[in-house]
Amino acid sequence: MDYLIGVDLGTTATKAVLFKTDGTIVASSSQGYELYRDSNGMAEEELEDIFEAVLITIREVSIHLNENDKLLAVSFSTQMHSLIAFDEKWQALTRVITWADTRAVTYTEQLKASGKGLEIYKRTGTPIHPMAPLSKFLWLRQERADIYNRAEHYLELKGYIFWRLFGVTKIELSTATGTGIFNIFDLDWDTEALELTGVNREQLPEVVEPYEIEQGMRHEFAVKMGIDVDTKFVWGAADGPLSNLGVNAIQSGVAAITIGTSGAIRVVTDKPRTDSKARTFTYALDKEHWVVGGPVNSGGDVFRWLRDAVLDGKLTFDEITELAAGIAPGSDGLLFHPYLGGERAPLWDANARGSFFGLNYTHNRNHMARSVLEGVMFNLYMVALSLIEVTGDLTQIQATGGFTSSELWTQILADIFEQPINVPESREAGCLAAVIMAEKALGLVDSLNVIEQMVGSNQTYQPNEDNFDTYRALSPIYIRLSRLLQREYESIAEFQREE
Template identity: 80%
Template sequence: MEYLIGVDLGTTATKAVLFEKNGKIVASSSQAYPLYRDASGMAEEALEDIFEAVLVTIREVSFNLAEEDELLAVSFSTQMHSLIAFDENWQPLTRVITWADTRAVKYTEQIKNSAEGFEIYKRTGTPLHPMAPLSKLIWLREEKNNIYQRAAHYLDLKGYIFYRLFATNKIDLSTVTGTGLFNIFKLDWEEKALALTQLTKAQLPEVVEPYTIEQGMPHEFAKKMGIQEDTKFVWGAADGPLSNLGVNAIKPGVAAITIGTSGAIRVVTDQPKTDEKGRTFTYALDREHWVVGGPVNSGGDVFRWARDQIFDGKLSYDEITALASKVAPGADGLLFHPYLGGERAPLWDANARGSFFGLNYGHNRSQMTRSVLEGVVFNLYMVALSLIEVVGNLNMIQATGGFTSSELWTQILADIFEQPINVPESREAGCLGAVIMAEKALGIVDNLEVIEEMVGTNRSYEPQVEHFEIYRELAPIFIRLSRALTAEYQNISNFQRRFED
């Protein structure tokens, strides 16, 4: 038998999945690690934690290979927007500064207000936000100048893993399009962005195709992973674009909606497209497939907050959802804006804060919980409206992520979007997408459309008329309210910072 391994370098865990060539899952392994946060907005990870997680998870799934079996390749999906600085001897000067790090918020505002700020977005496709390495680099220069001055090289997380395994200094095309430093039309580093950060091209990695193959790792690492030294490692792509591929959402008008810890809505086009209002991102899957969409901070983490703070952590998610399901759509007129930790799309405002609106004496924890679930979806609906302006109407929606285990939450999605929602069979979309790219790199398949043969529909949800008529009335209120509060987000976040440790 011939097999492939897909590896997903996530924010809170690395996962490895062993697949047959036809996309069937054989085994999976996940290794968690901490995300280090503090009140300043720091969100970092330890390099060694993640590298060790790669070795461990690949070893655990490779145990399922018999001696006569062949491992064709290992391919990667990665979290986007990460940044690591190294000195001239390739000693790391920072941990992994992740997409969730917001310490660059002040410098992001400066970029937005500069003459070239919006032009940089239009050329790079990466919204101006603290998540982007563009902003992080300016923050390093201004607030961690001792690191900035010593930094001779910069890599993303996947680039670091490949550096450890193969001594490379590279970044794949998909991941680099999320840095805010790369011109997505010229497919080269963006000079205006480099000028803002005061970096030189010599400090940046070589950009390679997602189908690039590396071989010949040190014996010690191959032994720890339980695989051959000459095993092919395919670069793969970034997690957002690969999720679209992995759920069979790569045709025009087919949207992928994911709600995990955070969330996103994305559509694939055949060329890069940016938004005249700067609301959406444009990242590459490969040169022929570009993913346009918007990511949200507010997903499952908001539901976790509701469990911990509204219910004191005493009820399970299923028990809480059961209470919410007894409440009518619209939560009896209670709206929730889920911006507990700032927001990316559609606001692109790290100072945004959450709120309940319409709260009265008749509301209890059940209504509050339903409004939290609805608020996350209303927010994604706002992103979808922006996306439609850029790429046209959405004809089909493929839904993935932990939220699909909740029938209530998935039905709310169908009702607010007024469209059928398909839940694909495979929940390992990123890893499956990485494996499909590996098969194309190896010449096993000719194109990515083979995903249609591998991903069926597990179940579907139809919008219910009596529900979406209510949401039609509430959605404009939700949208107008988010705009009305925008002017005060900066003020309330400044006030809150006085009380941070």
């Protein structure tokens, strides 16, 4: 039989999934690694940890192939906005500086204040934020001059994996559109953004199609993965755009909502669309499919914080959900803004901080638990309102990610959005989408719409009309409050950094 492997280079783990050509899952493997953080906003990963995770996970799924089976290709999804600097001899000067790194916040705010930021956003589709390599370059230039001056080459995470395996220096279109230095209309590196950073084209990789294929990997790595040295490796795309494909949300008006470590809401359009208020991103899946949406830092990480910091790590996630389920919708007027590590959409403010609002003597930890779950969904709803202004009404919502294992959390989403929430049966959306890209690259399918035959509905959550009035009353308070608090985010963040 014929098989394909999809690999997802995630923020906290790399996952590999072995598929049949019809999308059936045969085996999967996940290998975690540490995200190194500090109080200054650092969020980095070790290159070797992730590379080893790729080798291990592919090995652990490839062992399920029999002698007569054929592995057609391996294809990739990757976390966006990462940056790695190398010297002239290709020695790494940095670890993987991830999307979650906020050390460039000062230079990001300066760029916004200068007025240049909005113009760059309109050409690149990437909001001005410390997550983007654009801001990371500015930070390196000012605060890590020793690295900046020695750097001869820059890659992102997936580019590094392919460089190790094949010795090529490339970046595919989808990931390039999230750098903040790539013009999404000219489909080339943006000249003015490069001038601003001082980085030249020779330091950057070649931009290729997501359907680009590499063969002839280094023998030692083929052995470690247990696959043939001439196995085809397809570049694939970035995890955000691929998530839409993987949950069958590539038709107009169909939104994909994903909540894992972080979260996002996205819709697909046929051309790049930017927002006059710079609230949404525009990234490519390929040249014919553009994903418009907003990412949030606040997802599963906030739930983990609730468990470990508020509830002392003594309860399981299911037990916490049970506590929250015993509280009425709206948490009796307790609102939670989940900006523990700054926020991307809708605020695009790395200085943002979390808060409970409305606390009184009647509230207890159960209220706080439900308020945290509701706060993440209120935040996504704020992003959705911005998205609707840019792309039009949402006609359908496909939800995926770890949060869908919680019936309560998914029901809260349906009630706040006042729309049915469809949970696709596949929980390996990123890896499945990468495999679909591989099938198109190999000529096995003519269109990405083949995903319709592979993704069915696992469950649909209908909104509960009894909860509409409560959430309609609280939603505008939540939104107004986020704007009021934003005036002081910089002050409190600066105080915390000095401490």
